[in-house]
Amino acid sequence: MKVALFIPCYVDQFYPNVGIATLELLEKLGVEVDFPLDQTCCGQPMANSGCETDGIGAANLFVENFKDYDYIVGPTGSCVLHVRDHFNKIQQTEEVKKVRAKTYELCEFLVDVLKVEHIEAEFPHKVGLHLSCHGLRGMRLGQSSEIVGQDFSKMRGLLEKVKGIELIELDRKDECCGFGGTFAVTEEAVSVKMGKDRVADHVRHGAEVLTGGDMSCLMHLGGIISRKDQPLKVMHIAEILNGATL
Amino acid sequence: MDHPSAAAIFNKDEARTEWHDKALWYVRSKRDLSAKSIPEWEQLRQIASAIKAHALSNLDNYLVEFEENAKKNGITVHWAQDGKEHNEIVHSILKAKEVKKLVKSKSMLTEECHLNPYLEEKGIEVIDTDLGERIVQLSKEPPSHIVMPAIHKKKEDIGQLFHEKLGTEAGASDPQYLAEAARQHLRQNFLTADASLTGVNFAIAETGGVVVCTNEGNADLGVSLAPIHIASMGIEKLIPKAAHLGVFLRLLARSATGQPITSFSSHFHGPKPGSEMHIIIVDNGRTEQLGRDDFRKSLNCIRCGACMNTCPVYRRSGGHSYGYTVPGPIGSILSPGKDLKKYSSLPFASTLCGSCSDVCPVKIDIHTQLYKWRQIIAKEHELPWSKRQAMKVAGYMFSHPNMYRTAGKAGRAMLKVTPKTLVNGPWNVWGKSRDLPPPPKESFRDWYLKNRVKK
Amino acid sequence: MSSRSKILDAIKKNKPQLSPLPEIPEFDNETVDKVAFLNEVMSIIGGVLEEIKDMDVLPSVVEAAYPNKKIIGSNIENFPLTTLDVNSIEDPHDLQNLDLIVLKGEFVVAENGAVWISEKDLVHRANAYITQHMALVVNREDLVWNMHQAYKRLELDRPGYGVFISGPSKTADIEQSLVIGAHGSRSMTLFLVG
Numbered sequence: 001m002k003v004a005l006f007i008p009c010y011v012d013q014f015y016p017n018v019g020i021a022t023l024e025l026l027e028k029l030g031v032e033v034d035f036p037l038d039q040t041c042c043g044q045p046m047a048n049s050g051c052e053t054d055g056i057g058a059a060n061l062f063v064e065n066f067k068d069y070d071y072i073v074g075p076t077g078s079c080v081l082h083v084r085d086h087f088n089k090i091q092q093t094e095e096v097k098k099v100r101a102k103t104y105e106l107c108e109f110l111v112d113v114l115k116v117e118h119i120e121a122e123f124p125h126k127v128g129l130h131l132s133c134h135g136l137r138g139m140r141l142g143q144s145s146e147i148v149g150q151d152f153s154k155m156r157g158l159l160e161k162v163k164g165i166e167l168i169e170l171d172r173k174d175e176c177c178g179f180g181g182t183f184a185v186t187e188e189a190v191s192v193k194m195g196k197d198r199v200a201d202h203v204r205h206g207a208e209v210l211t212g213g214d215m216s217c218l219m220h221l222g223g224i225i226s227r228k229d230q231p232l233k234v235m236h237i238a239e240i241l242n243g244a245t246l
Numbered sequence: 247m248d249h250p251s252a253a254a255i256f257n258k259d260e261a262r263t264e265w266h267d268k269a270l271w272y273v274r275s276k277r278d279l280s281a282k283s284i285p286e287w288e289q290l291r292q293i294a295s296a297i298k299a300h301a302l303s304n305l306d307n308y309l310v311e312f313e314e315n316a317k318k319n320g321i322t323v324h325w326a327q328d329g330k331e332h333n334e335i336v337h338s339i340l341k342a343k344e345v346k347k348l349v350k351s352k353s354m355l356t357e358e359c360h361l362n363p364y365l366e367e368k369g370i371e372v373i374d375t376d377l378g379e380r381i382v383q384l385s386k387e388p389p390s391h392i393v394m395p396a397i398h399k400k401k402e403d404i405g406q407l408f409h410e411k412l413g414t415e416a417g418a419s420d421p422q423y424l425a426e427a428a429r430q431h432l433r434q435n436f437l438t439a440d441a442s443l444t445g446v447n448f449a450i451a452e453t454g455g456v457v458v459c460t461n462e463g464n465a466d467l468g469v470s471l472a473p474i475h476i477a478s479m480g481i482e483k484l485i486p487k488a489a490h491l492g493v494f495l496r497l498l499a500r501s502a503t504g505q506p507i508t509s510f511s512s513h514f515h516g517p518k519p520g521s522e523m524h525i526i527i528v529d530n531g532r533t534e535q536l537g538r539d540d541f542r543k544s545l546n547c548i549r550c551g552a553c554m555n556t557c558p559v560y561r562r563s564g565g566h567s568y569g570y571t572v573p574g575p576i577g578s579i580l581s582p583g584k585d586l587k588k589y590s591s592l593p594f595a596s597t598l599c600g601s602c603s604d605v606c607p608v609k610i611d612i613h614t615q616l617y618k619w620r621q622i623i624a625k626e627h628e629l630p631w632s633k634r635q636a637m638k639v640a641g642y643m644f645s646h647p648n649m650y651r652t653a654g655k656a657g658r659a660m661l662k663v664t665p666k667t668l669v670n671g672p673w674n675v676w677g678k679s680r681d682l683p684p685p686p687k688e689s690f691r692d693w694y695l696k697n698r699v700k701k
Numbered sequence: 702m703s704s705r706s707k708i709l710d711a712i713k714k715n716k717p718q719l720s721p722l723p724e725i726p727e728f729d730n731e732t733v734d735k736v737a738f739l740n741e742v743m744s745i746i747g748g749v750l751e752e753i754k755d756m757d758v759l760p761s762v763v764e765a766a767y768p769n770k771k772i773i774g775s776n777i778e779n780f781p782l783t784t785l786d787v788n789s790i791e792d793p794h795d796l797q798n799l800d801l802i803v804l805k806g807e808f809v810v811a812e813n814g815a816v817w818i819s820e821k822d823l824v825h826r827a828n829a830y831i832t833q834h835m836a837l838v839v840n841r842e843d844l845v846w847n848m849h850q851a852y853k854r855l856e857l858d859r860p861g862y863g864v865f866i867s868g869p870s871k872t873a874d875i876e877q878s879l880v881i882g883a884h885g886s887r888s889m890t891l892f893l894v895g
Contacts, residue, residue: 009644012690013654014683019690023698035694041644048598048617050624051637057645137600145278146556146604148287172271176558180597182633185675187595189254192679193263193562194597223680269877286728296723303720306712319860325705377883378874394874401876421878429884436884437794453857462883463830463870470826471793481708486722488857492848493725495865496812506742506813507848507867510829516860518793518826529708537715 004066005033006074006103009041011215018215021242022075022106028242029114033073036065044082048181052089059083059090067095071113072103075238077135078214080105085138106238107213108141111154116161121243124164128207129156129237130198130221131174132214141213145174155213155237162240168205175201179220195224203232209246210234248591253563262400267561269397274555276504277605284496294493295609298546301484302536308451308484309527315454316525319516324526329359332528336361336443336476337368339524343474345370345441351458351465352376353445354392354549355478355528358571361443373435375464377428384411390565392572393502393551398564432464442468444514446479447548448494449525452487455515456525459498459508466512475523477514481532482545494548497607501550535583540618544579546608553602553612559595568592575602579615582623590628593619654689661685727849735811735844736893742814746868747881748889750814752841756894759803763836766890767801770834775803776822777838793827802832806866808843809891810851815865816891817851819858826862830870835886837866841895 003026007019026033042062043055062083066072074080083103090096110116131153135141142153159165178184178194185191199221202210210225212218215236222234235244257263281287301308313323326332332355340348348370350356362372362383374383378395382388385407389395396404405419414427444465448457456477458465469475485494499505517523536542554560554574565573570581570589575596581589593616602612623629624637643649661669662685670677688696702710736752743750753762760781774787774796780803790796804823806816816837823829845851857863870885881887 007690009650009654013658014686016686016688016690016693020693023694035691035698037691037695038647040647040650041640043641043644046637046641046644048620049633049637050594050620050622050629051634051641052621052624054637054641055644057641061645061647133597133599133601137604144601144604146601148282148284176597176599176601178558178597180599183594183597186633187250187253187559188675188678189250189257190559190562190595191597193257193260194558195680197264197267219683220680223676223682226681227679272877286726289726293723293725296720299720300722303717305716306709309709309712315859321860325703325708327704327707331704375884376874377872381874394877396874397877401878404875421875422880424875425872425880425883429882432884437797453859455857455859461870462872463885464883466826466864467830467884470830481712489725489849489852492852496848503873505746505867507810507815507865509746509866509868509871511815511865511867513857513863515857515862518820518862527708529704529711533708533711533715536712539717542717 001031001071002069003031003033003071003073004069005035006039006066006072007035008074008076008079008215010219011075014219015215015236018075018236018238021236021238021244025238025242026073028120029110029116031114034069039065042079042082044079045181047082047086052086056090059087063096063099066099070102071109072099073106073109074103075106075236076214077105077132077139077141078216081134081138105135105139105141105213107155107158108139110158116158119158119161119241121241122163123240125208125246126166126168126206127159127209127211127240128168128170128202128205129159130177130210130212130217131155132212132217133176135213136174158241159237168207170201170205172201177217177221179217184220192224195220199224199230199232203230207232211237211240213237247569249563249567249595250591252567252569253595256564256567257562263562266398266564270555270561273503277501277552277555280500280504280506290493290497291607291609294497294607295546297485297490297493298608301486302482302542302545305481305484305536308486309481312449312451312454312484315452317454319454320523321454321516322522322524324524326526326528328530332359332478332526332530333361333364335526337365339474339476340370340441343440345474347371347373347435347439348441348443349373349375349435349439349468349472350442351444351460351468352379353443353478354572355445355480356443357389358530359528373432373439375432375436375468376460376462377425380428380432381407388566388571390573391551391554392549398566436467436471439468439472441474441476442472443476443478444469446477446483447498448485448491449479449483450488450491451484453515455513457491458512458514459510461509463510466510469514470518473521475514475517475521476526477524478526478528480528480530498548498550501552501605501607531584538583541579541583541615543610544576544615546610547576548608550607552605552607556601556605558599558601559597563595568595575612575616576610579612579619582619586623586626587628590623593623651691658685725849728847729850730846733846735846739809739811739814739844742812743868743891746814747871748814748868748891750891750893752893754895759838759892762892763803767834767836770800772798773801773803774799774828776824777803777805787824787828790825793825793831796825796827796831799832801834801836802828803836803838804828805838808845808851808854809839810845810848812847813867814891815867817855817863817865819863820861821858829864829866830885832885833887835869835889836892837889838892838894841893844893
């Protein structure tokens with residue numbers, strides 16, 4: 001199985017530790033991982049701003065970088081969703097179709113492809129799981145609270161395998177954090193208020209750590225936590241699953 | 247004013263923003279409980295969506311069938327291409343009978359057509375009889391929500407308003423007391439009105455009648471007393487058969503307020519004895535929307551307001567911040583079709599979180615449509631120039647790995663040497679209330695080259 | 702060209718390809734205790750459910766539930782509590798002092814407490830809205846589970862009017878506080894007979 005690691009641009013630049021945790025976790029699980037060196041961005045920031053056509057170059061480059069792998073795995077629901085749903089704007093060659101179908105969010109890959117039963121990690125802390133919207137409602141990594149049906153969450157399922165972890169319940173289990181790409185800047189007031197409310201929900205329920213599958217949401221929430229000097233730390237889910245300590 | 251500016255003003259009073267958010271979240275929570283009491287909920291949504299899709303795909307024939315059957319029921323049917331024609335028709339009906347006072351129940355369509363000011367200018371007194379609508383009418387504001395028009399007002403605001411307009415005690419803000427005062431005030435108007443106007447929730451092709459849903463009973467009290475009933479409806483209200491109401495009435499109130507059904511679901515198939523009934527079928531841009539493949543599904547909307555209650559942006563910016571008759575997510579996909587330039591900020595008033603699409607009882611892909619409107623707005627040059635240029639540059643950079651890496655390195659280096667106070671200056675909108683992450687010494691790629699690639 | 706033809710032409714031009722009309726299952730629930738469910742629903746919608754054994758006891762239970770009401774109307778023939786013969790009224794405005802209306806309904810839906818009444822049973826449409834209080838009467842055998850079954854059974858008055866009434870008139874337009882008695886009935890009791 002040839003697996004390529006997809007590290008979103010802002011993770012590459014600002015959160016190398018998340019990339020490292022993802023890589024080490026996959027290696028620990030016996031996967032041979034390759035990191036295509038010429039990767040940049042999936043093109044989502046442009047597309048969500050209405051400038052889909054400006055993202056076409058990035059999309060084509062993505063396909064070029066990843067076309068030769070069986071699976072493409074990234075620690076992000078948001079960018080993976082973009083590859084799957086919005087690479088429909090480039091010409092649908094066999095390569096493009098394959099890349100779209102074979103790009104996985106990390107937790108989804110662990111659950112659906114590797115069928116991981118056991119996680120070698122210990123994290124004796126109270127943790128709040130922020131379910132990022134693109135992973136939740138876009139990729140259906142879990143059941144959103146609006147839908148009537150059996151509740152499930154692939155991320156929660158993995159965290160529950162971590163020794164000593166205590167997952168807290170939130171008042172609003174899957175409300176958006178307010179990041180939303182350029183929304184975070186163009187709608188600054190609402191974005192920040194959403195983030196503050198999301199953080200407050202975690203603080204209210206005694207979380208020591210706020211985790212999630214998308215560093216973009218966590219960057220936004222972490223920025224608010226840091227500015228207000230709140231007693232809470234953000235960590236990407238890959239870090240916890242890889243056995244990080246606080 | 248665009249949405250971000252209005253929303254920023256709304257957020258200046260943080261306590262009030264929280265109050266607004268919680269009031270609407272409470273409604274969303276009631277909706278969840280109510281929906282979850284029905285095991286076949288998702289199936290119902292699917293069926294409702296398919297009925298609407300079918301009705302839209304055969305709409306011309308259903309309208310003709312509806313008209314024919316309505317006429318058989320003794321109803322006069324009118325057609326209006328736009329708001330202006332609709333208002334003129336209403337006026338001509340009222341003028342013929344020398345109507346002085348019209349009582350109205352909730353109708354977003356007449357809001358859309360700006361009927362009230364039009365009739366008032368012609369000397370006709372218009373009384374909105376839904377309590378929430380009466381509140382906003384008395385305070386000379388548009389509704390801020392399609393189901394709860396005065397949800398933005400606190401009971402103290404309403405107490406003050408009623409004190410000024412209805413003579414209630416100064417300082418009184420008990421909802422029970424205020425609602426009772428409104429009851430007395432409105433009852434006098436019901437008893438003295440010489441015509442009534444209602445909206446339409448559903449129009450049935452097979453039977454030539456319309457269904458109106460209210461909790462207060464205001465539509466019916468108006469219609470059952472006054473000698474004229476005018477019902478205004480958009481063309482998209484058509485459903486083929488009465489049996490389809492079984493699906494929609496199970497979904498509507500549960501989605502709107504969490505009630506199992508509204509108190510009154512009235513089926514009007516003709517005037518009461520000695521009275522007249524008119525139905526005005528209105529287009530006002532709907533046929534155009536019908537022709538847009540990507541946006542047609544927005545015509546499925548049954549105006550339950552669930553997308554507003556669930557929208558984290560709506561809850562924290564208020565209905566008035568949208569500046570359109572129908573606020574919130576659904577309004578943000580309807581309004582650009584009316585005036586792309588004027589409403590160009592609305593499709594961006596969303597994080598694309600998708601909660602609206604999951605809550606929608608008729609499965610409108612609202613957040614996908616928001617995304618698609620964004621593409622059109624950019625193409626039609628309605629994006630701010632700076633944003634457009636930034637995206638062009640980003641697009642170019644991300645197509646060129648070397649350039650991306652150089653820029654990243656430079657950015658991290660710059661952040662490292664710049665003092666935090668300078669980084670978070672007024673030019674950095676991100677940094678107004680949020681810190682940036684501390685820049686790492688190297689990118690993941692740099693680390694990977696050092697630690698995994700064999701030299 | 703008339704607005705009618707312009708609208709119809711625009712639809713013809715713009716409508717998508719015909720999509721199929723779905724079948725609607727009945728979604729029956731044979732295991733549920735419908736009366737118990739209805740009882741719970743009535744309390745949610747602000748009404749009261751009272752089970753009575755036959756029509757003979759109706760006057761006494763209505764009187765007990767609504768003591769000292771002066772002006773009482775009903776669609777039940779020779780209902781002994783009647784003080785206003787609604788059949789004799791011509792102008793519905795003359796119903797404005799009605800304290801209580803007692804109406805026999807056709808059937809009730811257990812899932813939402815909605816009672817179906819058509820125009821002929823209402824006598825005046827206004828009866829259901831102008832009254833201060835409302836008592837509805839439905840036979841126990843006329844209890845259906847859900848709205849799909851309801852529409853299978855009801856006949857729409859054409860021309861005419863019919864309504865599902867689910868609890869008293871209410872509003873929550875002031876700060877989401879529930880107030881019973883917005884315009885019409887300030888209370889509603891459903892008597893299930895048999």
